[in-house]
Amino acid sequence: MDVSEGIVDSAPLDSMDEWEDDLLERYPTKDHVFRDYASEVRPTVKEFYRLNHTYQTHEFVKAKKEQYCTLNTRKMSVWEAMEFLNTLVDDSDPDTDATQIEHLMQTSESIRADGHPRWFILTGLLHDLGKVLCLYGEPQWAVVGDTFATGCRYSDKVVFSEFFESNPDSKVPEFQTANGIYEPGCGFDKVDLSFGHDEYLYHVVKDYMPPESLYMIRYHSFYPWHREGAYDHLASAEDRQMLKWVKEFNKYDLYSKVDERPNVEKLRPFYEDLIAEFFPAQIRW
Ligand code: FE
Ligand code: FE
Numbered sequence: 683m684d685v686s687e688g689i690v691d692s693a694p695l696d697s698m699d700e701w702e703d704d705l706l707e708r709y710p711t712k713d714h715v716f717r718d719y720a721s722e723v724r725p726t727v728k729e730f731y732r733l734n735h736t737y738q739t740h741e742f743v744k745a746k747k748e749q750y751c752t753l754n755t756r757k758m759s760v761w762e763a764m765e766f767l768n769t770l771v772d773d774s775d776p777d778t779d780a781t782q783i784e785h786l787m788q789t790s791e792s793i794r795a796d797g798h799p800r801w802f803i804l805t806g807l808l809h810d811l812g813k814v815l816c817l818y819g820e821p822q823w824a825v826v827g828d829t830f831a832t833g834c835r836y837s838d839k840v841v842f843s844e845f846f847e848s849n850p851d852s853k854v855p856e857f858q859t860a861n862g863i864y865e866p867g868c869g870f871d872k873v874d875l876s877f878g879h880d881e882y883l884y885h886v887v888k889d890y891m892p893p894e895s896l897y898m899i900r901y902h903s904f905y906p907w908h909r910e911g912a913y914d915h916l917a918s919a920e921d922r923q924m925l926k927w928v929k930e931f932n933k934y935d936l937y938s939k940v941d942e943r944p945n946v947e948k949l950r951p952f953y954e955d956l957i958a959e960f961f962p963a964q965i966r967w
Pocket of ligand 1: 809903
């Protein structure tokens with residue numbers, strides 16, 4: 683397969699937020715019903731998943747982890763990363779869509795409003811900073827999208843699983859069993875999920891945040907597991923125990939998008955203090 687074929691149209695989404703807007707529509711609540719999902723998926727979202735499912739091979743994931751999760755790309759403070767992420771040019775309507783910092787603060791402020799501990803509030807602020815991958819030049823399909831397991835049989839619980847047919851891994855015999863190259867119950871820590879902003883940020887913050895926070899960060903896009911119950915045969919006892927934290931986090935991530943836009947400058951001192959409580963001035967990215 684010619685990967686350059688995919689590069690031409692590597693940005694089908696108007697902005698990365700379009701993936702999350704679609705999630706909100708796929709997983710409505712009684713307070714947030716948007717439309718009949720199955721009948722009206724946006725063509726841009728469908729094309730995004732076609733690219734994601736076609737090009738995220740096991741080998742690709744290994745290579746991207748080697749490239750980014752060794753943290754040799756740059757050094758910056760957490761606040762600098764937030765400002766850097768905010769430079770993402772967004773083709774969608776700037777009057778109605780929250781900026782990247784605003785989404786982070788909507789998430790953290792809704793966690794804070796529910797009286798959760800400081801590490802949980804900070805998790806909300808951090809959780810999407812891995813999207814700076816886009817600013818390093820990575821295509822949308824390598825940064826966002828629901829994550830799925832590579833190196834084993836694809837789950838039909840993954841959205842648009844029919845597109846996996848064009849992934850070269852679907853022709854690799856050892857990847858065609860339920861466990862593939864893994865031991866049953868080995869835990870997701872041992873499984874190479876499709877690469878994206880979750881895995882990258884997990885490595886960036888893993889020395890600084892508590893285990894529950896790291897779990898939420900690393901698996902917040904793993905909708906096939908935390909929403910659909912897929913890949914349970916690969917989960918460990920620890921994964922099952924941590925599942926409640928990802929689910930708890932997910933409601934703030936998805937459903938705070940409809941909240942009021944936060945006043946970033948007013949909130950900044952609170953968050954600068956919170957960041958300083960957990961992080962040194964500069965960290966490796
Ligand atoms: Fe995210
Ligand atoms: Fe998010």
